Amino acid sequence: MTRALITGVTGQDGSYLAELLLSKGYEVHGVTRDADEAVTTGVIAHELDLATDSAIAELIATVEPNEIYNLAALSSVYQSWQSPALTARLNGAVVAEMLAAVKVIHDRGKTDIRFVQASSAEIFGVPTESPQNEQTTVRPTSPYGAAKAYAHGLVGAYRTAGVAASSVILYNHESPRRPETFVTRKITAAAARISLGLQDTLELGNVDARRDWGWAPDYVDALVRTAQHLFADDFVIATGVSHSVREFVAAAFARAGVDDWQDRVRISDTLLRSGDAPLQSGDASKARQLLDWSPTLDFDGIVSAMVDHDLALLS
Structure with missing residues (x-):
């Protein structure tokens, strides 16, 4: 049975992702901030406040998932201006901790972990071109975008180091x-x-x-397709x-x-x-071609x- 770990499992994307993976027969683990959060039935919940707790590496080592989907983030651009340090922690530093933990397992030759980072079109800030694609210049204009850009860069760095890490640049999805x-x-x-x-x-x-507004379940499907793609890579997911x-x-x-x-x-x-x-x-031509993905x-x-x-x- 394929085992997945989802951070941000109680959010919009996390709930849709959990349902999709459970329907595919996965064993699904999810990180929750507190015990009172509603978790999708069938998910094995792990209480962990990523804003203050650095135990995510230990959790990854314990669960040894085949796939990790990092959806946890401070998700508001407006709030990122009010709480830039918290934004840097949740949207950036936590990703560094997770990727480092995955690399330790990778280097030991143990479980092959596919890591999928939920990135954002905000990494492009005020774009230099339209539509944007995977080669568009990253130039964030908010603390939210800057933290996401840091995480996006980390994924590329760890992929170069041999970790199967992908960054999925999600446009607005509702x-x-x-x-x-x-x-x-x-x-x-x-x-x-x-x-x-x-x-x-x-x-x-x-x-x-x-x-560029899309349908959230479609974008969650793109995350799974990315994890299951033969090669880790970066993908823009958008309607165009x-x-x-x-x-x-x-x-x-x-x-x-x-x-x-x-x-x-x-x-x-x-x-x-x-x-x-x-x-x-966004220009999702690459995802359409390599992942056979399209909005519904x-x-x-x-x-x-x-x-x-x-x-x-x-x-």
Whole structure:
């Protein structure tokens, strides 16, 4: 039985990944921050606060997984400006500890571990080209992006040293499991509440920013395909189609049956983010060719699934 270890197992991606691996017959271990976190049924949970505890190497040595998926991170660019040291720890230093532990096992000739790092389009900052691919210059413009860029570089370094480590550069990917701290879920939840008369307005920042939005289960599938690929490598995972936040709002309100959405949205300067890229668009040609990966749900389908979920919650 193939054994996998997932950090960030209780998050959006972690929960989808756990379900996918369990359906494939894996023995799945997951790292949780505390005992109160809800873990997917069937996952063997290990309580470990990666922000303060350096025992991840010991856990890897104990579990000896065949595959490691590192999804744990401080996931908000905005919060990374408020907590840069914590961001550096969770999004960077922890990756160094994990890769060092994997290399120790590799050098001993024991379990062959495939390491998959969930990287981010934020490593490109304000991109020098569009769409971006695996060769695009890494030039982060936030503490979040800088920490992810460090981890991305570590993966390449350890791969050169013989570790089967891959970095998967994930563009924005959404689902009903997103918390409302993310702008997409904030929008769909507000659209549902406004349609039912439970909320009057929605406050947003830069509605002109354009993002390449995909479906989270598709992106989790790409992580598994990367782990199972013959050679460790870096892959951009994206749809190649960008939409503005304004378009996301329009689609969400239309799905919820609200026609006057322009009158419901308020723009707040306090929600504007420093270093925010005006446009992100990824070229996943390499993943399509080598991993036989492609997205299954388009932009409208993603927005509709999220709004329908939020409407169902309220009803």
